[in-house]
Amino acid sequence: MLLKHGPVRGIRSGRIRWSLNSQSVCYRLGDTLIDTGPPSGWRTIRRFVKEEHARQPIRKIIVTHHHEDHAGNAGRLQNLLDVPVFAPSECIDRLADGFSMELYRYIVWGRPSRVQAHPLPDQISVGFGHELQKVPAPGHADDMVCLYEAKRGWLFSADLYITARPQYLRYDEDLEQLVASLRRVRELSLDTVFCGHQGIVEHGARAIKRKLHYLVSLCARACALREAGQSSEKIRDELLGNEGLLYYVSRGDFAKQRLIDACLDGSRETPGRLAWQRAA
Ligand SMILES: [Zn+2]
Structure with missing residues (x-):
């Protein structure tokens, strides 16, 4: 298409x-x-x-x-x-x-x-007057970058966005880095996001903020439930429900439980706690 x-x-x-x-x-x-x-x-x-x-x-x-x-x-x-x-x-x-x-x-x-x-340079000309800046965006993958066309406010976001409300975390994803990358990209002046799966996302700044807000609030809700004494499995059940098709097809590589556990891990007394507790 x-x-x-x-x-x-x-x-x-x-x-x-x-x-x-x-x-x-x-x-x-x-x-x-x-x-x-x-x-x-x-x-x-x-x-x-x-x-x-x-x-x-x-x-x-x-x-x-x-x-x-x-x-x-x-x-x-x-x-x-x-x-x-x-x-x-x-x-x-x-x-x-x-x-x-x-x-x-x-x-x-x-x-x-x-x-x-x-090696991709920090800035690269792609012809017809367009320059792309490399924006490091680890989290989904350790090596991932986005490409930013500053004059137009366009972001080629690779797999940083995909959806505003992810339900799963893959085994090689790092939630804390993902949130840091979303925060880095949020600072850019964004118009349109060109997502590697979703396609063209209008109102790109709003989409990135929505995902960041969702992840930070998911973490806050998970932590509140843990403080109320719930197990991480119960918390997954309450916030995301049972594991779905993707979990079984990928033999557990994509897991809702991993997303909840990463939320809970990121809120321990580590530098991650500071990262999570900043406002979305
Ligand atoms: Zn990917």
Whole structure:
């Protein structure tokens, strides 16, 4: 499905359409492709990229983090277009050497192609007068960055947003870092957010604030229930309900319990407590 917002164009792809996470969006701005979609969406991506390249040449690719639904076609596209790939320096080894993945990830997103990427600079020109700033945004993944077009207030948010009310935390996500990244991005002057799964999110500043507020209040509610003597399982039940389909499909990689436990952990007498207790 083609997405358009001014000069930004995007395509959603992926084999399975059962949730927001199972398909992802890559975007084109100026002469640059931002993220490359999952290997399971390769035919859709290839068609999109060929058409875009014929319209105006694509001269480089940026990937926002190493996950296979964002960087999974970077190697194939590098071969197709013969252009450089830029990536956060934290994931260059993983993109070149591969990394271990659970079975459901192969089934939903497919096996990523390997690629030799260059370190993404702090600021990069993407042509047609657009500059993108690198904004570190760990939490969803340790290497993730967002890309900010300051003149237009556009944020290519990778997987920072996805939804304002997440119910699950994945095993490799860090809630405290995620909240810190949302706070960092909240300081930017934002108009539109280009999300890696949701697509184009109008009123981006409001969306980021809504997610931040939800997570901080979820934590406060979890802590209040613990102080009232409830177990973490009871708290999950009360605030998020039973584990859902995503928990079983991912064999527990995505878990509501993990989100609640992370809320409770972040409120202990550690530096995390200060991070959580600042107002959303
Ligand atoms: Zn991701």
